[in-house]
Amino acid sequence: MTTVDLSEFRTPGRGRGILDVFRWHYLLRLLVRKGTQTRYRNSALGWGWSYVKPAAQFGVYYVVMGIILELHRNIPLFAVYLFSGIVMVNFFNESFSNATKSITDNRALVKKIYLPRELFPIAAVIGAFIHFLPQAAILLVVCLLMGWTPSLIGLAAIVVAIVIVAVTALGLGMFFGALNVAYRDAQNFVEIIQVFSTWSVPVLYTWHMVADKAPEWLFNIYMVNPLAAAVELFHRGMWRPVAERAIATDGGELFAGPANLWLNAGIGLAIAVVFLLAGQAVFRRFERRFAQDL
Template sequence: MTTIDLSEYDIPGRGRGILDVFRWRYLLRLLVRKGTATRYRNSVLGWTWSYVKPGIQYLVYFLVMGIILGMGGRTENFPLYLFAGIVIVNFFNEGFGNATNAIVDNRSLVQKIYLPRELFPIAAVIVGFIHFLPQVVILLVVCLFFGWVPSFAGIGAALLGILIVASMALGLGLFFAGINVRYRDAQNFVEVIRMVSTWASPVLYTWTLVAEHVRGWALHLYMVNPLTVAVELFHYAFWESTVSDAGHVGFPARFDLYLVASLVICAVTLVVGQFVFRRFERTFAQDL
């Protein structure tokens, strides 16, 4: 009886998860190109919306928080403080939202051919990052207007903040993308998380205001939120060097521990998100 060696063949419809990204780089590039090309198709303003929407959001928040509620008088260079926080949170919201809908939006490909399904959420987060870059360019221009001086520490803090947000967006995106195929209610949970994200991190206010009213475990829970850590890293990178000693806020006490905890949370979120995604992946074609 002849024995056939099947060791070099893959199990149909199953891959190595996120690790397949390195093997299927060409397909990832195609998905990213498709996502950026079709985002503003048949739109008059096109990529200008990448500037218009965050600009309107910023003006509304500045009017309410900066002028009406007086944060502009209590926080030095509040326009820059606010903009730095909005930019990084917008990256999370867009990447997370895109990744959640990635499988449903690409149902025709998922149903017809096999390719690692993780490519869709990952490409969605990358597309969110691409649309995040124009906002960073505007942030840099505003920073220079306020007398910002770049530093290696500040640039490193910004890159670390981006890594934290991208990891969190991908982990949660994988988790909800898998569930969303079978249970479309997941999309509503995602919208709630995106709505709360701006208020659950020190974007519209400083962390010192939270510390004045919250104590103990609740304060620690707030501080280990990866979005809180990422926003504070962006404030350190782009805002801290523009204020005087009187307006200096600085990192919270034990921020190094909060940073490590947020990185652990991001890693756990990625692992759990990948596990849940692969469990639901088996029935994607039927559920779609």
């Protein structure tokens, strides 16, 4: 009796999860290219919206928080502080939202052919990162004009901050993206989380304000929130060097950074990895019915 070698075959519809991305990297590039090319199709401003939206958001927050509530008096270079936080929160919100909708937005592909479903949320996060780059470029130019000089610890803080946000958004995006296929009201929970992500991190205020009002145990929980840790790391890399330079030139006092910043960042990264593992587990549990539910 002739035997057939099946070692090179895989069970249909079952893969190795995120690890399959390395094997199917060419498809990932195609999905990312598709997302970037069609993002502003038939739009007059095109990629100009990458600048207009954060600029409008920054203008509103600066007037309300900086001028009306006078936070600009207590925070040196408040505009840089505010914008550096905004670009990180926008990166998270866009990555999270796009990853959540990635399966339903690509229902035609999901229903017709098999490919690792994880490619869709990962491509969504990468697309959001590409959209994040023009905003970060504006911030970098402003900081350079103010005398920003890179340092090893500052660059490390920026990179770790981006990694924390990307991993957190991917994990939550896979979790809610899988639920969104079967239960479309999952998108409503995502929108609620996005509201909290904007107001529950030190962007429109400082961590000192939270420390002054919250019990110590609650403040410690607040600081290991992955998004809060990432924002403070990004402030450490972008805002603090130019703020220190301004203080040295003009005089005044710069408030200290949060204690145990790198420890909190490490815990935040660990929490982000837990989100990713949980998101992957739920995603693999639901992906068997994606085609039917779509």
